[in-house]
Amino acid sequence: MDFRPSPAQQILISTARAFLRQHCPPELVQRLALDERGFDETLWRRMAELGWPGLLIPLELGGSGGSLLDVILLVEEMGRAGLPGPFVTSAVVATSLLLAAGSPAQQKRLLPTLAAGERVATLALVEESGSFDIDAVTLECAVPGRLTGRKLLVKDAHVANDLVVAVRVGDDASLILVPADRPGIAHLPLDAISGEKLFEVTFDGVEVRPDDLLGAVGDGHKLLAGALQAGAMARAAEMVGGAQHVLELAVDYAKTRVQGGRPIGGYQAIQHACADLVRDVDASRALLYAAAWKMAEGLPAESDAAQAKAYAGEAAP
Numbered sequence: 001m002d003f004r005p006s007p008a009q010q011i012l013i014s015t016a017r018a019f020l021r022q023h024c025p026p027e028l029v030q031r032l033a034l035d036e037r038g039f040d041e042t043l044w045r046r047m048a049e050l051g052w053p054g055l056l057i058p059l060e061l062g063g064s065g066g067s068l069l070d071v072i073l074l075v076e077e078m079g080r081a082g083l084p085g086p087f088v089t090s091a092v093v094a095t096s097l098l099l100a101a102g103s104p105a106q107q108k109r110l111l112p113t114l115a116a117g118e119r120v121a122t123l124a125l126v127e128e129s130g131s132f133d134i135d136a137v138t139l140e141c142a143v144p145g146r147l148t149g150r151k152l153l154v155k156d157a158h159v160a161n162d163l164v165v166a167v168r169v170g171d172d173a174s175l176i177l178v179p180a181d182r183p184g185i186a187h188l189p190l191d192a193i194s195g196e197k198l199f200e201v202t203f204d205g206v207e208v209r210p211d212d213l214l215g216a217v218g219d220g221h222k223l224l225a226g227a228l229q230a231g232a233m234a235r236a237a238e239m240v241g242g243a244q245h246v247l248e249l250a251v252d253y254a255k256t257r258v259q260g261g262r263p264i265g266g267y268q269a270i271q272h273a274c275a276d277l278v279r280d281v282d283a284s285r286a287l288l289y290a291a292a293w294k295m296a297e298g299l300p301a302e303s304d305a306a307q308a309k310a311y312a313g314e315a316a317p
Helices: 007-023 026-034 041-049 067-083 089-103 105-117 222-255 268-296 304-315
Strands: 122-124 144-155 163-170 172-179 187-189 198-208
Touching: 007 041, 007 067, 067 089, 067 222, 067 268, 089 105, 089 122, 089 163, 089 172, 089 222, 122 144, 144 187, 172 198, 172 222, 172 304, 222 268, 222 304, 268 304
Parallel strands: 122 163
Antiparallel strands: 144 198, 163 172, 187 198
16 A cells, blocks of 8 residues: 555645645634634635535536545645635535435536535434434435424534435435425534534425435435545544644744753653654554545445544544
């Protein structure tokens, strides 16, 4: 396995770093963290001009035709800059579901607009149990029929144009795709320690049409497994990028902070702390790239993705 970025990926990394340095400074990150929307539409449009929201989408559907590893490298730079917004939710998780199970009509209607940054999609999975396991889903829905109930911890629902909703069709775990502005859908913000924009989404007699089904009845397990793995790796990449930035700040501070007549970086205790962080960041990145490579090659990667995310979570300060 060779995880060294290709020339094209090196260009992606350098372009992303330069773009985010210019358009996503710490002042913007802090402002959006305190903002109720937490979303900068101008920045999102600029990202779309670079093809980022459509990185996983094929060229023939208006995307950039990239790979999962391309996405991981890009999201790592986003994490390094602290970029807020629905990129992972929409451009990774929801897009992966549409690519895997969308009908030709659904893909033709939605993927070009997602790639262009004109629409945002999100996944509504979690219920009262708090579990991300589709076996915990109890919300029932007939197709066609009406949907009544609620979902919790729905990320970026306030800016989403489309919702992928996990439901039970009879005894079968399934997915439906509905526009967020369909009558009967409402969202309520939830407080989150992490600062993420999480919502309760309620459905009150929402019409569900035959062509709203995403994939076949009973495909929910198979479809969500791949999409959630991709999402887990993208979240791990965010944390690796954030930890890398913390490491850079710590090293810079150790070089300039003077104590006892010399920079504190000259003291062994400080050197050990920085060395530990280097070890953790590098190990997290190696686990992440290995998991992304396995998934891109069609190899089983569920445990690898979970391990990468767990280790990155421990490494991120």
